Amino acid sequence: MLDITSQSLTSLVKNIKDKKLSSEEITKAFIDRSEKSKELNSYITEDFSNAIEKAKKFDQSPNLDLKLPGIPMAVKDLFCTKNLRTTAGSKILENFIPTYESTVTQNIWNEGAILLGKLNCDEFAMGSSNETSFYGNVQNPIDKGLVPGGSSGGSASAVSGQLTPITIGTDTGGSIRQPASFTGTVGLKPTYGSCSRYGIVAFASSLDQAGPMAQNVEDCALLQEVISTYDTKDSTSIEFKRNHYSKELNKDIKGKKIGIPKEYRVDGMPKEIEELWQKGIQYAKDCGAEIIDISLPHTSYALPTYYIVAPAEASSNLARYDGVKYGFRAKGENLIDMYEKTRSEGFGAEVQRRIMIGTYVLSSGYYDAYYLKAQKVRKLIKNDFDEAYKKVDAILTPSTPSSAFKIGEKKDDPVSMYLNDIFTVPVNLAGLPAMSIPAGHDGNGYPLGLQIIGKAFDEQGILNISYAIEDKINFKNKITDWWIK
Amino acid sequence: MSIDLKTIKHISKLSRISVDDQKAEKLVGDLNSIFEFIEKLNELNTDNVEPLTSVAETTLKFRSDEVQSKNIRDQIIKNSPEDNEDFFVVPKVVE
Numbered sequence: 001m002l003d004i005t006s007q008s009l010t011s012l013v014k015n016i017k018d019k020k021l022s023s024e025e026i027t028k029a030f031i032d033r034s035e036k037s038k039e040l041n042s043y044i045t046e047d048f049s050n051a052i053e054k055a056k057k058f059d060q061s062p063n064l065d066l067k068l069p070g071i072p073m074a075v076k077d078l079f080c081t082k083n084l085r086t087t088a089g090s091k092i093l094e095n096f097i098p099t100y101e102s103t104v105t106q107n108i109w110n111e112g113a114i115l116l117g118k119l120n121c122d123e124f125a126m127g128s129s130n131e132t133s134f135y136g137n138v139q140n141p142i143d144k145g146l147v148p149g150g151s152s153g154g155s156a157s158a159v160s161g162q163l164t165p166i167t168i169g170t171d172t173g174g175s176i177r178q179p180a181s182f183t184g185t186v187g188l189k190p191t192y193g194s195c196s197r198y199g200i201v202a203f204a205s206s207l208d209q210a211g212p213m214a215q216n217v218e219d220c221a222l223l224q225e226v227i228s229t230y231d232t233k234d235s236t237s238i239e240f241k242r243n244h245y246s247k248e249l250n251k252d253i254k255g256k257k258i259g260i261p262k263e264y265r266v267d268g269m270p271k272e273i274e275e276l277w278q279k280g281i282q283y284a285k286d287c288g289a290e291i292i293d294i295s296l297p298h299t300s301y302a303l304p305t306y307y308i309v310a311p312a313e314a315s316s317n318l319a320r321y322d323g324v325k326y327g328f329r330a331k332g333e334n335l336i337d338m339y340e341k342t343r344s345e346g347f348g349a350e351v352q353r354r355i356m357i358g359t360y361v362l363s364s365g366y367y368d369a370y371y372l373k374a375q376k377v378r379k380l381i382k383n384d385f386d387e388a389y390k391k392v393d394a395i396l397t398p399s400t401p402s403s404a405f406k407i408g409e410k411k412d413d414p415v416s417m418y419l420n421d422i423f424t425v426p427v428n429l430a431g432l433p434a435m436s437i438p439a440g441h442d443g444n445g446y447p448l449g450l451q452i453i454g455k456a457f458d459e460q461g462i463l464n465i466s467y468a469i470e471d472k473i474n475f476k477n478k479i480t481d482w483w484i485k
Numbered sequence: 486m487s488i489d490l491k492t493i494k495h496i497s498k499l500s501r502i503s504v505d506d507q508k509a510e511k512l513v514g515d516l517n518s519i520f521e522f523i524e525k526l527n528e529l530n531t532d533n534v535e536p537l538t539s540v541a542e543t544t545l546k547f548r549s550d551e552v553q554s555k556n557i558r559d560q561i562i563k564n565s566p567e568d569n570e571d572f573f574v575v576p577k578v579v580e
Binding site for chain 2 (some may be wrong): 095096097099190193206231232235236238298300301303304305307308315319322323324325326327328329332333334335337338339341342343344347352353355356357358360363370371372373374376377378379380382394414415418429430431
């Protein structure tokens with residue numbers, strides 16, 4: 001039998017259209033592999049029997065004009081799915097069953113895809129290793145005991161481990177790109193306003209964006225084409241000309257100007273990351289791109305800015321979890337006591353930490369010193385990019401300052417954990433699109449990623465550059481299926 | 486600048502998260518190391534910089550004020566941790 005789960009999305013779509021595979025065969029293959037992959041802990045909630053029913057129904061009268069005809073896929077458990085539990089990785093939403101569907105997932109089902117289940121993630125997407133999830137650590141398919149990155153750790157693990165052909169994650173400070181880099185997969189964080197935030201459990205509303213994660217750039221382009229729509233239900237959704245990203249995907253990047261920011265060469269960065277970056281630069285040159293040295297002078301201020309802005313927005317967004325209307329409730333002697341105990345028992349340590357940071361920076365007497373200051377520095381960071389984009393079309397950097405680390409290694413040191421996102425956070429603060437593509441391995445055989453940052457709304461530009469470089473790199477993920485007995 | 490136990494207790498009240506003494510001690514350490522890292526922003530003079538509130542440089546669109554979701558009370562109440570069919574129930578607030 002044709003091996004199904006190792007196929008790309010594009011190949012599966014073709015096989016369905018050519019009637020070589022049925023939706024049921026494909027769906028069953030991914031379910032079968034997911035059943036054998038419990039040790040990865042990629043799923044929080046499975047919806048396998050419904051998925052098979054939907055696949056059978058699809059096969060009875062297949063609409064082959066759809067973009068994702070009968071394709072099964074699991075999604076990050078931050079997207080509300082109607083009538084299927086949505087936890088955001090938190091105890092406080094352990095029993096929450098949405099009565100509505102997120103716009104992004106609705107777009108996916110409208111194109112014929114079938115939901116397999118909900119994937120593990122850091123609690124409320126706050127984390128860089130998936131270790132803050134109430135539903136346990138996720139294993140990186142690359143090696144036992146290795147984090148998959150975060151917060152879209154279950155998503156990255158599921159794509160890398162071939163439990164789903166594609167998936168969607170969310171990226172507030174690097175939560176798509178960093179796990180993609182750690183698992184040898186491709187992830188795209190679109191321009192702020194490109195994909196609707198309606199029905200996505202909110203973390204930091206001025207930074208959150210949904211985006212595709214896949215085995216390759218072509219699959220990413222197709223999924224981006226499906227999920228990016230203007231939506232009146234999200235007041236920050238932006239109307240702009242959205243390309244047919246997959247149709248317009250091409251490797252011709254001759255004459256494209258690619259900027260190399262010197263500030264991304266940070267102290268203590270392993271030699272292999274620097275070498276990877278140089279390799280990426282060479283590949284871009286080989287494709288005919290012009291390399292230009294640029295400066296983004298406020299880069300080192302991005303992370304401190306982020307750790308004011310994101311917790312501030314989170315403290316406000318998470319005020320809704322009070323044990324009254326939905327979610328977990330602890331017993332209390334009175335209303336206030338019930339609120340305080342509910343939030344203390346319902347939220348994990350990292351979420352409580354961030355709510356408290358956010359509350360503090362917004363509190364009377366500290367607002368100007370912290371929150372307003374951070375908003376001003378955020379402006380300077382955005383100005384850096386605006387200046388750079390007068391000279392270049394895109395920017396090339398490493399995705400992360402290291403490869404994946406061990407589970408538990410950074411858990412007790414929040415600042416060292418936060419430093420993981422040093423290369424990804426500036427992009428969110430400026431609202432730009434960026435993607436991570438796998439580009440090599442470190443000494444342990446762990447994957448390393450390169451990040452391509454684009455101008456606002458130029459998803460096509462960075463997809464094309466990634467597509468061209470991907471072709472030169474010819475990356476192969478080293479997956480041994482160690483978790484399958 | 487340093488955050489002490491008293492400040493932690495104050496923030497805990499504001500954020501409606503109860504913390505016992507042991508947890509408060511840990512938070513003092515965590516928040517101080519995070520704020521030490523955040524203080525780096527003070528290196529920058531931002532006197533004449535406009536704060537950035539949104540990266541999306543669009544004006545919010547108006548829509549007509551019409552009810553979009555009708556008759557969804559049962560669905561909404563369904564997720565409540567404690568209900569009496571028609572209302573959300575909370576501990577007694579008026580003596």
